[in-house]
Amino acid sequence: MLVAGAGPAGARLAIQLARQGVSVTLADSLSSPQQQAFSSAAMPMAAALDLAIPESCWAARWSGWQLIDPDRLQHQWWSDDCLGVVLDFAAFRAQLWDQARDAGVELLLNTRVELSSLEPKAAEVRLAKANGLDEHRRVRWLIDATGARRALLRAAGVRLESSDDPLLSGTGAEWLLQGDDRNAAPWMERISFFLGRRWVHHGYGWIFPMDQHRLKVGVCRLPPLGCSSRSRQGLGDALKQLLRECGLDNCAVLDRHGGTISSTIRRRQELGRGALIAIGDAASTANLLGGEGIRHALVSADCLAEALPAVGGENLRSLYEAALHRRFGWRWPISGRLARRTWGLAPDCRSDRRMSRLIDGLSRHASAEDLSSLLFDYRFEGYGVRLLPYLLR
Numbered sequence: 001m002l003v004a005g006a007g008p009a010g011a012r013l014a015i016q017l018a019r020q021g022v023s024v025t026l027a028d029s030l031s032s033p034q035q036q037a038f039s040s041a042a043m044p045m046a047a048a049l050d051l052a053i054p055e056s057c058w059a060a061r062w063s064g065w066q067l068i069d070p071d072r073l074q075h076q077w078w079s080d081d082c083l084g085v086v087l088d089f090a091a092f093r094a095q096l097w098d099q100a101r102d103a104g105v106e107l108l109l110n111t112r113v114e115l116s117s118l119e120p121k122a123a124e125v126r127l128a129k130a131n132g133l134d135e136h137r138r139v140r141w142l143i144d145a146t147g148a149r150r151a152l153l154r155a156a157g158v159r160l161e162s163s164d165d166p167l168l169s170g171t172g173a174e175w176l177l178q179g180d181d182r183n184a185a186p187w188m189e190r191i192s193f194f195l196g197r198r199w200v201h202h203g204y205g206w207i208f209p210m211d212q213h214r215l216k217v218g219v220c221r222l223p224p225l226g227c228s229s230r231s232r233q234g235l236g237d238a239l240k241q242l243l244r245e246c247g248l249d250n251c252a253v254l255d256r257h258g259g260t261i262s263s264t265i266r267r268r269q270e271l272g273r274g275a276l277i278a279i280g281d282a283a284s285t286a287n288l289l290g291g292e293g294i295r296h297a298l299v300s301a302d303c304l305a306e307a308l309p310a311v312g313g314e315n316l317r318s319l320y321e322a323a324l325h326r327r328f329g330w331r332w333p334i335s336g337r338l339a340r341r342t343w344g345l346a347p348d349c350r351s352d353r354r355m356s357r358l359i360d361g362l363s364r365h366a367s368a369e370d371l372s373s374l375l376f377d378y379r380f381e382g383y384g385v386r387l388l389p390y391l392l393r
C-alpha cells in the first residue's frame with residue numbers, strides 16, 4: 001500500500017493500517033512538518049477529544065465566537081464550556097509523522113508521487129525524489145491523500161465534478177503574527193470572523209488565537225462558479241487591510257502561508273478507480289461553510305482503514321463511500337450548498353445587508369453552542385428555521 005500525501009488524512013490512514021499489520025509507505029513532497037503549515041486548524045472540542053488529538057498539539061482553546069459585521073460592529077457569543085481548540089498544524093503533522101514511524105510506516109519525505117499506470121488491482125508510480133534518485137514501484141493499493149490538489153485522481157482522469165455536482169474551491173492566505181499581551185487580548189479565547197465586502201469579497205477573514213500571544217490572521221475567498229471576472233481585490237491586499245483595521249500591522253510576522261480548500265457541493269465525487277482510492281480533501285470531505293476539513297480528513301482515513309480489512313478488494317470503494325456518508329450524516333451535503341449560497345453572493349450592499357441580517361438573527365436567537373452546531377454540524381433546528389431564509393434566499 002502506498003499513501004501519497006502525509007497530511008492529516010494520509011498520515012492517519014498509514015498509522016491505522018500499519019498498526020493492523022499492513023505494510024505501508026507514506027510519501028510527501030514536503031521536507032519537514034513545519035514547511036507550508038497552511039492550516040488555521042480550528043476544530044470543535046468534541047472532535048479533538050473523539051479523534052484523540054494530543055493536547056501537546058493544541059495551541060489554544062476557545063469558548064467564544066466573535067463576528068465582525070460589514071459595518072465593523074462586533075458581536076460576541078460566549079459559552080461556559082470550552083467549545084474548541086486551535087491546533088499548531090506543524091506540531092500536529094510532526095506528531096502524526098512520529099506516530100507513523102513508530103508504527104512501522106516507511107515515511108518518504110521530499111518525495112513527489114506520480115502515477116505511471118493504473119490497473120484494476122495494481123498501480124505503478126514514480127517516486128520523484130528531491131535528490132534526483134527516482135524510484136518506480138508497483139503497489140496493490142494507491143491512496144490519493146494529496147489534498148485539494150487531487151494529484152493522482154487527476155492523473156488517472158477520474159471525473160471530479162459534473163454540472164450537477166461542481167467543485168467549489170476557496171483560496172486562503174494566512175500570516176502567523178507575534179502579538180503581545182495588549183494587542184492580542186481582544187482575540188484570545190475566541191475565534192473571530194470578519195464578514196462582508198468591506199473585509200473580503202466572496203469570502204471572509206479570521207483571527208484565531210495561538211499560544212504565547214501569537215495570532216493566526218487570514219482571509220479566504222470562494223468565488224462563485226463560473227465567475228470569470230477576477231475580483232479587483234487581491235487576497236494579500238485584503239489581509240493587509242484587515243491587519244491595519246485591527247491594529248495588528250506592526251506585529252512581527254513569524255510565517256506566511258496559504259492554500260486551497262475545495263469540495264464538490266453535493267459530495268458525489270468519484271472516490272477513485274481501479275487500485276486508486278482518495279481520502280481527505282482529495283475525496284471532497286471538507287466543510288466549506290466553516291472552512292474546515294481536518295476532522296473530516298481524519299474520519300475519512302478511519303472509514304477506509306475499517307473497510308479495507310473487512311472486504312480487502314472488490315466492493316471496497318462502495319463500502320468506504322457508504323461508511324463516509326454514515327459517519328458524516330445526511331446534513332453533510334448541505335454544507336456545500338450553504339457555502340455556495342453564503343460566499344457566492346456578489347460583493348455589493350445587498351449582500352452586506354443580508355449578512356448583517358443573518359448576524360442580527362444569530363445575535364437574537366442563537367447561543368455560542370448554536371453557532372458551533374451551525375458551522376460545524378450544519379444544524380439549524382436548535383433555534384428553529386428562522387435563520388434558514390437568511391442563508392437560503
Ligand SMILES: Cc1cc2nc3c(=O)[nH]c(=O)nc-3n(C[C@H](O)[C@H](O)[C@H](O)COP(=O)(O)OP(=O)(O)OC[C@H]3O[C@@H](n4cnc5c(N)ncnc54)[C@H](O)[C@@H]3O)c2cc1C
Nearest residue numbers: 005007008009039041042113147172259280281292293294
Ligand atoms: C487557508 C486554510 C485554512 C484552513 N483552516 C482550517 C481550520 O481552521 N480548521 C480545519 O479543520 N481545516 C482548515 N483548513 C482545511 C484543512 O487544512 C484541510 O481540510 C486538511 O489539511 C486536509 O487534510 P488532507 O490530509 O486531506 O490534505 P492536506 O493537509 O492538504 O495534505 C496533503 C499532503 O499531500 C502532499 N502532496 C500533494 N501532492 C503530492 C504528491 N504528488 N506527492 C506527494 N505528496 C503530495 C502535500 O505536500 C500535503 O502534505 C484550512 C485550509 C486552508 C487552505
